[in-house]
Structure formats: structure tokens, C-alpha cells
Amino acid sequence: MFRIVRTDVLAPTVTRFEIEAPFIARKRKAGNFVMVRLDNQGERIPLTLADSNPASGTITLIVQAVGKTTKQLCAMKAGDSILDVVGPLGTPTPIAMHGTVVCVGGGVGTAELYPIARALKEAGNTVLSIVGARSHDLVILEPEMKAISDALYVTTDDGSYGKKGFVTDQLKDLLDTVPGIGAVFAIGPLPMMKAVSTLTRPYNVHTLVSLNTIMVDGTGMCGGCRVTINGAMKFACVDGPEFDGHSVDFDELMMRNRTYADLERVSDQKHACRLAGTTQESLR
Amino acid sequence: MTASNPLKPSERMKIPRQEPLEQDPQERSTNFLEVSFGFDMDRTLVEAQRCLDCKTPYCIDGCPVGIDIPGFIRLVLEKDYVGAVRKIREANYLPAICGRVCPQETQCEEVCVLAKKLTPVAIGKLERFVADYEMREKLFEAPVIKEHRDEKVAIVGSGPAGLTCAAELAQKGYRVTIFEALHATGGVLRYGIPEFRLPKEILDLETERIKALRVEIYTNFVIGRTATIDELFDEWGFSAIFLATGAGTPTFMGIPGENLSGVYSANEFLTRVNLMGAYRFPDTDTPIRIGKEVAVIGGGNTAMDAVRTAKRLGAEKAYLIYRRSRQEMPARQEEIHHAEQEGIQLLLLTNPTRIIGDAHNWVSAIECQRMELGEPDESGRRKPVPVKGSEFVLEVQTIVEAIGQKPNPIIQSTTPGLTTSKRGTVVTDEMQKTSRPGIFAGGDLARGGATVILAMRDGKQASVAIHTYLADKRAAQLPSHL
Numbered sequence: 001m002f003r004i005v006r007t008d009v010l011a012p013t014v015t016r017f018e019i020e021a022p023f024i025a026r027k028r029k030a031g032n033f034v035m036v037r038l039d040n041q042g043e044r045i046p047l048t049l050a051d052s053n054p055a056s057g058t059i060t061l062i063v064q065a066v067g068k069t070t071k072q073l074c075a076m077k078a079g080d081s082i083l084d085v086v087g088p089l090g091t092p093t094p095i096a097m098h099g100t101v102v103c104v105g106g107g108v109g110t111a112e113l114y115p116i117a118r119a120l121k122e123a124g125n126t127v128l129s130i131v132g133a134r135s136h137d138l139v140i141l142e143p144e145m146k147a148i149s150d151a152l153y154v155t156t157d158d159g160s161y162g163k164k165g166f167v168t169d170q171l172k173d174l175l176d177t178v179p180g181i182g183a184v185f186a187i188g189p190l191p192m193m194k195a196v197s198t199l200t201r202p203y204n205v206h207t208l209v210s211l212n213t214i215m216v217d218g219t220g221m222c223g224g225c226r227v228t229i230n231g232a233m234k235f236a237c238v239d240g241p242e243f244d245g246h247s248v249d250f251d252e253l254m255m256r257n258r259t260y261a262d263l264e265r266v267s268d269q270k271h272a273c274r275l276a277g278t279t280q281e282s283l284r
Numbered sequence: 285m286t287a288s289n290p291l292k293p294s295e296r297m298k299i300p301r302q303e304p305l306e307q308d309p310q311e312r313s314t315n316f317l318e319v320s321f322g323f324d325m326d327r328t329l330v331e332a333q334r335c336l337d338c339k340t341p342y343c344i345d346g347c348p349v350g351i352d353i354p355g356f357i358r359l360v361l362e363k364d365y366v367g368a369v370r371k372i373r374e375a376n377y378l379p380a381i382c383g384r385v386c387p388q389e390t391q392c393e394e395v396c397v398l399a400k401k402l403t404p405v406a407i408g409k410l411e412r413f414v415a416d417y418e419m420r421e422k423l424f425e426a427p428v429i430k431e432h433r434d435e436k437v438a439i440v441g442s443g444p445a446g447l448t449c450a451a452e453l454a455q456k457g458y459r460v461t462i463f464e465a466l467h468a469t470g471g472v473l474r475y476g477i478p479e480f481r482l483p484k485e486i487l488d489l490e491t492e493r494i495k496a497l498r499v500e501i502y503t504n505f506v507i508g509r510t511a512t513i514d515e516l517f518d519e520w521g522f523s524a525i526f527l528a529t530g531a532g533t534p535t536f537m538g539i540p541g542e543n544l545s546g547v548y549s550a551n552e553f554l555t556r557v558n559l560m561g562a563y564r565f566p567d568t569d570t571p572i573r574i575g576k577e578v579a580v581i582g583g584g585n586t587a588m589d590a591v592r593t594a595k596r597l598g599a600e601k602a603y604l605i606y607r608r609s610r611q612e613m614p615a616r617q618e619e620i621h622h623a624e625q626e627g628i629q630l631l632l633l634t635n636p637t638r639i640i641g642d643a644h645n646w647v648s649a650i651e652c653q654r655m656e657l658g659e660p661d662e663s664g665r666r667k668p669v670p671v672k673g674s675e676f677v678l679e680v681q682t683i684v685e686a687i688g689q690k691p692n693p694i695i696q697s698t699t700p701g702l703t704t705s706k707r708g709t710v711v712t713d714e715m716q717k718t719s720r721p722g723i724f725a726g727g728d729l730a731r732g733g734a735t736v737i738l739a740m741r742d743g744k745q746a747s748v749a750i751h752t753y754l755a756d757k758r759a760a761q762l763p764s765h766l
């Protein structure tokens with residue numbers, strides 16, 4: 001069992017968790033993730049290690065409630081325990097000195113981006129960060145990102161905060177005006193990462209994206225996470241989750257990720273009913 | 285005639301081999317309950333009488349772990365079933381499992397003297413009966429550990445190889461820790477072999493019995509990630525390590541359309557169902573997709589398990605596509621027979637060439653080609669060659685590829701000095717020693733895909749080698765792991 005020691009709500013559907021997992025805390029590197037299973041009926045889901053503290057033996061996860069498992073997790077409180085947490089998994093992000101780098105985070109992807117941006121900063125890069133969200137209340141980790149960035153740009157789709165528009169608009173500005181951008185790191189929804197990769201291609205800037213695939217085991221044993229990179233089959237959980245954005249077949253991946261969309265809704269609705277049930281009971 | 289068996293050999297040879305009780309094929313193809321009920325007590329006693337108690341019991345040589353087969357059968361005849369299972373456990377710590385999934389027909393039963401002219405003694409079913417009896421009557425007692433030793437041994441992977449090695453070393457008095465990547469123990473026994481062939485309750489019980497030997501088990505612990513092999517030596521203080529991580533990485537055929545939604549590796553398909561309980565969705569959270577028509581590609585145990593699982597999940601038509609003929613199928617005969625009884629359609633001498641998708645990127649059909657058998661290849665099996673112009677299209681919505689697995693490379697790539705083969709297996713000598721002192725390996729990791737009993741043999745062999753290695757080290761009083 002893995003005990004939750006602290007929770008913070010970062011945005012209406014986004015919660016940060018600090019969880020006791022001493023072995024994982026010792027070994028975490030930027031870009032690693034864990035597989036989490038909440039209880040005996042639970043699904044195994046991948047979540048990025050946003051941070052860790054080897055001294056206190058804790059790891060940090062930042063979770064957006066999108067479906068059954070993430071909603072159930074986001075309803076958990078300090079003192080509750082998670083049945084299974086395994087990691088750190090995946091190949092850590094290659095952290096090198098590129099000169100100037102642009103780190104682009106979309107939605108909860110910013111949580112996955114943060115440890116990488118920080119590692120890049122620590123490696124001596126000039127870090128320009130772009131954080132995008134649909135609206136102001138969904139912007140997460142702004143102070144954290146600010147602290148490790150040389151400049152931080154915020155964009156919102158509706159213009160309720162920062163600059164109105166998409167992260168790609170801001171990125172294009174930087175690519176056109178800032179000389180010597182050595183690499184772009186983009187993490188967010190697949191359409192966003194695809195758009196970033198399409199944008200940077202003519203600039204010939206190395207672009208790293210982190211692929212959110214369907215995963216079962218997270219250790220290379222099922223092939224459910226397979227993606228096509230430069231025409232070859234790769235397993236995102238062991239060969240990635242980060243890949244060269246210019247080599248990824250995004251369209252195929254977006255289709256594959258919809259495999260269970262309707263079934264996930266069944267699971268989610270069932271959960272919603274159960275939750276409603278318990279609330280009614282506890283009201284009595 | 286002997287004390288335990290009053291019948292003369294000629295009389296024993298007149299008794300027909302007993303057949304196990306089985307769930308009705310029609311009924312069982314819609315549930316996940318065990319197919320075979322094994323022998324009841326009457327059948328057990330009759331079958332046991334068939335054994336000739338040979339002076340030279342070839343059957344023992346046919347068993348990779350060397351169970352004293354006539355010895356335990358004698359105890360069965362004396363109705364000392366617990367004595368019989370204890371006799372088995374001296375050589376094999378997982379009798380309830382082997383009695384169910386061991387390929388007896390190519391091991392002990394193949395070389396039984398009765399096999400030549402008549403039918404062999406049903407050794408596996410007898411083994412299962414006594415193990416189940418002990419379980420049902422709750423008569424298990426953990427073997428007494430006579431001597432305790434200080435050295436700690438790490439076992440990586442909790443499949444049959446790892447569990448066996450752990451049980452053997454714990455009985456020798458070592459402090460044993462198993463590290464398992466998944467959230468549950470058992471390896472393929474857990475995530476691969478379905479409930480209807482090996483109920484998970486039995487696996488849980490066998491695991492409890494290993495814990496009863498004071499073996500410590502860490503699940504959710506990936507060696508190479510959560511800790512490396514060298515950290516196990518240097519920081520955790522282990523004196524020897526047995527690697528038994530199996531061959532769990534799926535391979536794909538490499539034909540067009542494999543990344544369409546609805547194409548699974550057998551491992552993903554079976555893991556969702558067995559490990560994650562997808563057959564109970566939405567009571568469990570892990571979903572599985574099953575079309576009206578399902579095709580499974582392959583001819584081994586894995587393919588057989590996948591296709592029978594698909595049928596149970598509600599497929600109206602479940603096809604097994606195999607490129608050679610029935611004779612060459614590596615699956616156990618009993619399983620092929622069971623599958624056919626359940627209405628599985630075998631498409632033999634057939635090879636897929638392409639998977640076809642619909643507008644939503646979902647599988648809608650598979651294109652295949654007929655094959656004929658040509659000259660024998662390196663493996664001695666006749667090589668299938670395509671028949672020109674024989675392509676045909678089969679409508680299916682789900683495809684499961686069960687064409688083979690290779691070892692997971694996580695440990696090999698994080699452990700300097702560990703020699704591997706071209707196929708990705710870890711190279712060992714006949715004692716299961718690897719290229720690095722103190723590191724041993726066995727089971728599917730060393731063999732590629734093999735069997736439960738061979739994995740157990742390797743685990744047992746490694747326990748002997750580790751015992752010798754540690755005794756030598758103690759004698760030489762070298763500092764640990766040098």
C-alpha cells in the first residue's frame with residue numbers, strides 16, 4: 001500500500017498528490033512515469049512522476065480527472081492509500097545542453113513537462129516556457145514553471161488569461177524572433193503535440209514529444225502501447241514515452257487511443273452512480 | 285504383487301486408463317470455470333492400480349524435476365493421499381499447478397512403460413488429485429526448515445522458475461526475497477494461463493505456501509528500474525541472484541494493418557482478461573473488445589488459450605489461424621481437442637497476409653493465404669509455402685497475434701557483463717550460471733518460450749548451483765559477490 005501524505009487542488013479538475021513510495025523516490029529521473037492501480041478492481045494507469053523527494057521517500061503526481069480511474073483518484077485524500085504503484089518506468093528524458101530550449105505544456109501536460117524543464121534548466125540551458133490551457137482556471141503550475149524558466153508565456157484559448165490563442169501561436173513567435181533555439185519539448189494533448197511538431201519541422205528544430213498511449217503493464221510485456229516511429233513499431237512504455245515529434249505517426253495513435261472510448265464511458269458512469277450512492281448514504 | 289497393490293501385473297494391464305470428469309463443452313464455452321474436474325477418488329484408486337511399480341521406472345527420467353512417481357502412486361494405493369503429495373513436494377513444490385498444466389504426454393507419461401503397447405498411467409491427473417485433496421482437506425503443513433543460513437538470495441520474477449527456486453532455497457535455510465514487476469505473483473500462470481485451465485485460487489494458495497517458507501515477496505518492483513542488479517548486490521546485500529523474468533515481450537507478424545484498433549498481442553489480450561479481470565467488466569475497470577468474429581493467429585498453447593478465451597467472451601465465431609498442419613501444432617493435444625469441442629474453428633495451412641480496417645480504423649477483415657507443406661526446415665518440421673493465388677478474406681473484428689514472445693530486455697540492458705544470445709535470451713551453462721559470478725538464470729528467460737515444468741527444473745537446478753556457489757564462497761571466505 002502506498003499512502004497519500006498530501007493533496008493540493010491545482011485547478012478545478014487537477015490535483016497534486018504526494019505519495020509515500022521510497023524506492024521509486026530514490027530512482028526517479030525526469031521523464032519517468034509510474035503505473036498506478038487504486039484497488040483490486042482497478043485499472044492500471046500511467047502517470048508521470050512530476051517530482052520526488054528521496055529524503056522523505058515521497059513522489060509527486062499531478063492528475064487530471066478525465067475518466068473513471070482519475071476521478072476516483074482525485075477524490076482521494078491525505079491518509080488514504082493506493083494499492084499499487086510501480087516505477088520509475090520509461091526511458092528518462094535525454095537531458096543535454098542545447099543552448100536555448102522552448103518547453104511547451106498544454107493542459108495537464110504541463111505537469112509532465114515541469115520536471116523536464118527543471119532538469120534542462122539545471123543542465124545550463126536557457127529555458128523559455130509556454131504554458132497553455134483552455135481558460136484561466138485550468139492554468140497549472142505557473143509559479144513553479146516561472147521559477148525555473150528564463151521567460152514564461154501563458155496562452156489561453158478563450159483569452160481569459162495571458163495571451164489569447166494556442167501555444168503554437170506563441171511558439172511560432174519565438175521561433176521567428178529568438179535566435180539559436182536548439183530544441184523544443186512539447187507535452188500535452190496529442191493534437192497539440194502534432195501541431196507543434198508540424199510547426200517546428202520547417203524550422204528544422206529538434207522536437208521531443210511525450211506520447212500518451214493506452215498502457216496495460218508499462219514494462220514492455222503487452223504491446224498495447226505500440227506506436228509507429230519512422231515507420232517502425234516501438235513500445236511507448238520502454239522505448240519512450242518520449243520520441244522525436246517529427247517521426248511520430250500521430251494520426252494512427254489518435255485513432256488507437258479511441259479504442260475503448262465508449263467502454264470507458266460505461267465504467268465512468270457506473271462509478272458516478274456508485275459515488276452518488278455513497279454521498280446519499282453518508283448524508284443520512 | 286506388492287503390499288500396496290494386490291493385483292498381478294497382467295491384471296493391472298487389463299484396467300483401462302481412467303478418463304477425467306469434464307464440464308460439458310457447450311456450457312463451458314460460455315463460462316470461465318475450470319474445464320477439467322480431474323479424477324474423483326474412485327477413478328484415482330483404479331488408475332493408481334494400473335501402475336506396474338517398475339524396477340526401472342522410466343517415468344521418473346521423463347519428469348524434469350524427477351518426482352518419485354511409483355513412490356507416490358504406492359502411497360495413493362495405501363490411501364495416504366497426504367503422504368503422496370508430500371512425496372511429490374520433495375521434488376516439486378507446485379503439484380496442484382503441474383497436475384493441471386504440465387505437458388505430461390510428452391514428459392513422464394510418454395516414457396511410461398505402459399505407453400508402448402497400451403496407454404500410460406495418468407500420472408498428471410493422479411498428481412492433481414492428491415494436491416487437490418490436501419488443499420480441500422486443508423492438510424498442508426510447511427516443511428520444517430532444519431538449518432538457517434545468513435546469506436540473502438534474490439529471485440527476480442515470480443513465475444514457476446522463480447517460485448521453485450525460492451521454495452528450494454528457503455527449505456535449505458536461505459533468506460529469500462522475490463521481486464516481481466507486476467502487482468501479483470505467478471508470471472504466465474497468473475497473466476497468461478486462463479482461469480478455466482488453472483483457477484487463480486490455486487495459484488494464490490501455492491503462493492501462500494511459498495510465503496509459509498518465510499520467503500519475502502515484493503510485488504510492484506521492476507528490477508532494472510526500481511533497483512538494478514548491481515544495487516541488489518551492493519546496497520541490498522544479496523549474495524546471489526536468480527533471474528527468472530520469463531519471455532513476456534510479444535512479437536508481431538509485421539503485416540500491414542497491425543496497428544488498427546482491435547488487434548491485440550496475445551499477451552495484452554490475456555493480461556487484460558486474466559490479470560485485470562476484464563471478463564468481469566464493468567465490475568472491474570479494465571475493458572476488452574471482442575468482435576462477433578475473432579481470429580487468433582498461432583498454434584501454441586498461447587494461441588489456444590486466447591481463442592478459447594475469445595469464445596468465452598462471447599465471440600460467435602472464433603477462428604484459429606495456423607500456417608502448418610495439425611501435426612505440427614506446438615499446443616498440447618488435450619487443449620486442441622478441448623478447443624474443437626468448444627466450437628473453435630481451426631484454419632490450418634493458412635497464413636495471414638494483411639489486416640483490413642474500416643473507416644474508423646477498426647479491424648473489419650483479415651486476408652489470408654493457403655499454404656502447403658514443403659521441405660523440412662532447421663527445426664525438422666516441414667516448411668509451409670504459400671499457394672499462389674489462394675488469397676481469401678475473412679470477416680473479423682478482433683485479431684489476436686500469438687506468434688511468439690521474447691525476453692524482456694530491461695534487466696539485460698541495465699546489467700553490465702551479462703551475456704545474451706541473438707534471440708535475447710540470457711546465456712547460461714547447464715548449472716544455470718550466467719556470465720557473471722553470483723548471477724544465475726533459468727526458465728523462459730534462458731530458453732525462450734518453453735514449459736512450466738522446464739522452468740521449474742531450471743529453478744531447482746539453480747537452487748543447487750546457488751547452494752554450491754555460496755558454500756564455496758563461505759569456504760573461501762571471500763567478501764560478498766566477488
Ligand SMILES: Cc1cc2nc3c(=O)[nH]c(=O)nc-3n(C[C@H](O)[C@H](O)[C@H](O)COP(=O)(O)OP(=O)(O)OC[C@H]3O[C@@H](n4cnc5c(N)ncnc54)[C@H](O)[C@@H]3O)c2cc1C
Binds near residue numbers: 045061062212214268
Ligand atoms: C506515459 C504517460 C504519462 C501520463 N501522465 C499523466 C499525468 O501525469 N497526469 C495525468 O493526469 N494524466 C497522465 N496520463 C494520462 C492518464 O494515464 C489517463 O488520463 C488515464 O489513463 C485515464 O484513465 P481514466 O480511467 O481516468 O479515464 P478513461 O475512462 O480511461 O479515459 C477517459 C478519456 O481519456 C482518454 N484516455 C484514456 N487513456 C488515455 C491516455 N493514456 N492518454 C490520453 N487519453 C487517454 C479516453 O479515450 C477517454 O476519452 C499519462 C499517460 C501516459 C501514457
Ligand SMILES: Cc1cc2nc3c(=O)[nH]c(=O)nc-3n(C[C@H](O)[C@H](O)[C@H](O)COP(=O)(O)OP(=O)(O)OC[C@H]3O[C@@H](n4cnc5c(N)ncnc54)[C@H](O)[C@@H]3O)c2cc1C
Binds near residue numbers: 616692
Ligand atoms: C498463454 C500461455 C499458456 C501456456 N500454457 C502452458 C501450459 O499449458 N503448459 C506449460 O507447461 N507451459 C505453458 N506455457 C509456457 C509457460 O507458461 C512458461 O514456459 C513458463 O511460465 C515460464 O516460466 P518462467 O518462470 O520462466 O517465466 P514467467 O512465467 O514468464 O514469469 C516471469 C515473471 O517475471 C516477471 N518479470 C519480468 N521482468 C521483470 C523485472 N525486470 N523485474 C521483476 N520481475 C520481472 C514477470 O512479470 C513475470 O511475473 C504457456 C505460456 C503462455 C504465454
Ligand code: SF4
Binds near residue numbers: 346376383393737
Ligand atoms: S511434474 Fe509433470 S512431468 Fe513431472 S510427474 Fe508431474 S506431470 Fe509428470
Ligand code: SF4
Binds near residue numbers: 335395396
Ligand atoms: S513407468 Fe509407468 S508403470 Fe512404470 S512405474 Fe512409472 S508410471 Fe508406473
Ligand code: FES
Binds near residue numbers: 215220221223235
Ligand atoms: S504498456 Fe504494455 S508494452 Fe507498453
